Amino acid sequence: MMLQQVSAPHLRAGQSTEEIMLRVLLALVPGIIAMAHFFGAGVFTNIIGACIAAVLCESLCLRLRDRPLLLYLKDYSAVVTAVLLALALPPYSPWWLITIGTVAAIALAKHVFGGLGSNPFNPAMVGYVVLLISFPVQMTQWTAPSSLAANPGVWDSVLAMIGSEAYDAVTMATPLDLLKQNDGFMVSALWQQYPQFGRFSGVGWEWINLAFLAGGVWLLQQKIFTWHAPVGMLAVLGLMSALFYDGGSSSSGGSPLFHWLSGATMLGAFFIVTDPVSGATSNLGRLIFGALVGLLVYCIRVWGSYPDAVAFAVLLMNFAAPFIDYYTQPKPYGYQARDADK
Amino acid sequence: MIAEFAALLLATVLVNNFVLVQFLGLCPFMGVSNKVETAMGMSMATAFVLTLASGCSYLAYHFVLAPLNLEYLRTITFILVIAAVVQFTELLIRKTSPLLHRVLGVFLPLITTNCAVLGVALLNINKAHSFVESLWYGFGAALGFALVLVLFSAMRERLAAADVPAAFEGPAIGLIAAGLMSLAFMGFAGLV
Numbered sequence: 172m173m174l175q176q177v178s179a180p181h182l183r184a185g186q187s188t189e190e191i192m193l194r195v196l197l198a199l200v201p202g203i204i205a206m207a208h209f210f211g212a213g214v215f216t217n218i219i220g221a222c223i224a225a226v227l228c229e230s231l232c233l234r235l236r237d238r239p240l241l242l243y244l245k246d247y248s249a250v251v252t253a254v255l256l257a258l259a260l261p262p263y264s265p266w267w268l269i270t271i272g273t274v275a276a277i278a279l280a281k282h283v284f285g286g287l288g289s290n291p292f293n294p295a296m297v298g299y300v301v302l303l304i305s306f307p308v309q310m311t312q313w314t315a316p317s318s319l320a321a322n323p324g325v326w327d328s329v330l331a332m333i334g335s336e337a338y339d340a341v342t343m344a345t346p347l348d349l350l351k352q353n354d355g356f357m358v359s360a361l362w363q364q365y366p367q368f369g370r371f372s373g374v375g376w377e378w379i380n381l382a383f384l385a386g387g388v389w390l391l392q393q394k395i396f397t398w399h400a401p402v403g404m405l406a407v408l409g410l411m412s413a414l415f416y417d418g419g420s421s422s423s424g425g426s427p428l429f430h431w432l433s434g435a436t437m438l439g440a441f442f443i444v445t446d447p448v449s450g451a452t453s454n455l456g457r458l459i460f461g462a463l464v465g466l467l468v469y470c471i472r473v474w475g476s477y478p479d480a481v482a483f484a485v486l487l488m489n490f491a492a493p494f495i496d497y498y499t500q501p502k503p504y505g506y507q508a509r510d511a512d513k
Numbered sequence: 514m515i516a517e518f519a520a521l522l523l524a525t526v527l528v529n530n531f532v533l534v535q536f537l538g539l540c541p542f543m544g545v546s547n548k549v550e551t552a553m554g555m556s557m558a559t560a561f562v563l564t565l566a567s568g569c570s571y572l573a574y575h576f577v578l579a580p581l582n583l584e585y586l587r588t589i590t591f592i593l594v595i596a597a598v599v600q601f602t603e604l605l606i607r608k609t610s611p612l613l614h615r616v617l618g619v620f621l622p623l624i625t626t627n628c629a630v631l632g633v634a635l636l637n638i639n640k641a642h643s644f645v646e647s648l649w650y651g652f653g654a655a656l657g658f659a660l661v662l663v664l665f666s667a668m669r670e671r672l673a674a675a676d677v678p679a680a681f682e683g684p685a686i687g688l689i690a691a692g693l694m695s696l697a698f699m700g701f702a703g704l705v
Binding site: 235236279280282283284285286289291292297300301304467470471474475476477480482483484486487489490491493494496497 | 549663664665667668670671672675676677678681686689690693694696697698699700701702703704
């Protein structure tokens with residue numbers, strides 16, 4: 172066993188992992204409420220299912236690795252991963268889908284690499300991408316927002332989760348799907364044609380994104396993360412969509428507001444890109460990391476074959492993060508003078 | 514014209530990346546990715562050899578094998594061509610730039626066994642690329658190889674310090690990380 176060496180400033184930050192994770196969960200609440208308002212009880216069954224699977228899987232992994240159970244379960248990192256994954260899944264997902272995703276996230280993406288703090292990829296996003304590639308049909312069926320079709324009730328969502336055949340929900344293409352499959356319509360014509368579009372982006376989606384934005388801003392104010400990564404991502408995403416907006420013509424990629432308030436943009440910008448483990452570590456590095464995530468999100472959304480791209484963009488940049496760190500290491504204090512001698 | 518070549522480059526570097534999407538050249542990808550510096554040296558050497566070898570094998574196929582109706586000998590011919598190009602590169606670098614030779618030294622002979630080099634030469638024939646396209650395809654493949662090799666080496670330096678369970682240490686965790694990266698690269702599908 173290696174003895175841990177703690178280097179000089181022995182000041183305590185005053186924030187434990189447990190505290191940070193609890194605040195992240197709290198900041199997710201407005202977004203969860205908004206999602207539940209528009210997509211119904213299926214959001215909660217997703218979250219409950221994922222949390223149970225995550226805690227069980229985490230316990231099993233800790234047991235296999237001979238680590239103290241309570242100490243690690245108490246840091247709530249598994250629960251945060253589970254909630255993030257559950258929010259990314261379509262509401263009313265069956266239990267096996269949730270379980271496979273959670274196991275991929277907790278076991279494959281986290282514990283195999285040495286547990287929390289060593290995982291090079293964001294666990295929730297690994298779980299999501301594994302599911303998206305393995306079960307594309309189940310992963311792309313989004314329920315219609317409540318203002319367009321009645322959502323299934325609580326009992327129906329439980330039935331949906333245990334995979335009962337009796338249950339049927341109204342699914343609709345999401346606004347990002349519609350814009351991607353658009354051929355030959357002006358953006359304004361598209362807006363009139365489909366009821367899924369709202370004021371700026373999709374019905375419901377704009378409020379969900381605003382709610383996640385509110386939670387994210389609160390976390391920023393609490394100094395859980397710095398502004399660099401989210402601002403970098405949103406700025407480049409906005410810049411790209413402004414450049415290719417094309418005045419709303421039939422080949423338009425959508426307006427900046429549409430991209431900011433669609434799909435997983437805000438959830439990604441404030442809860443995924445800011446992951447302190449799998450992202451870049453210096454402030455400059457975070458800015459670059461976020462900016463490139465924004466660029467990739469736009470490119471894959473508009474020119475790739477997947478309608479939303481936050482998960483892929485984040486994984487691709489997780490891959491590049493150690494290299495970004497390699498070139499953006501801040502100079503140690505007092506290093507300047509010796510550097511000038513060279 | 515320019516758009517076509519840009520699309521070909523984007524396709525070879527990202528969408529059909531030789532290592533993470535087509536699974537070619539995995540031996541150097543796992544073998545020389547322990548340090549960033551060595552990975553960079555290997556990338557540069559591979560880029561040079563790959564571009565040159567894809568051009569040479571194009572010439573060998575279209576001006577020697579095809580006129581003699583010996584197309585079925587292309588695999589063995591290309592292996593020979595690649596080995597010759599590697600030897601030539603080593604001689605050239607040793608005489609012209611001893612410094613570069615010292616940096617690349619060990620990696621040059623290794624490139625002979627890089628299946629991505631042979632893969633590019635054979636794919637060029639299959640896809641009926643022209644001479645310039647062959648060179649460009651080879652360069653794009655090398656660029657894609659370099660990109661993932663260097664990024665992967667930075668990640669492996671970090672993994673070396675991680676508390677990985679004993680069963681997964683070393684190449685095992687490297688392959689798992691590479692698999693997850695390959696998963697992420699599926700996001701590029703359909704870009705070109």
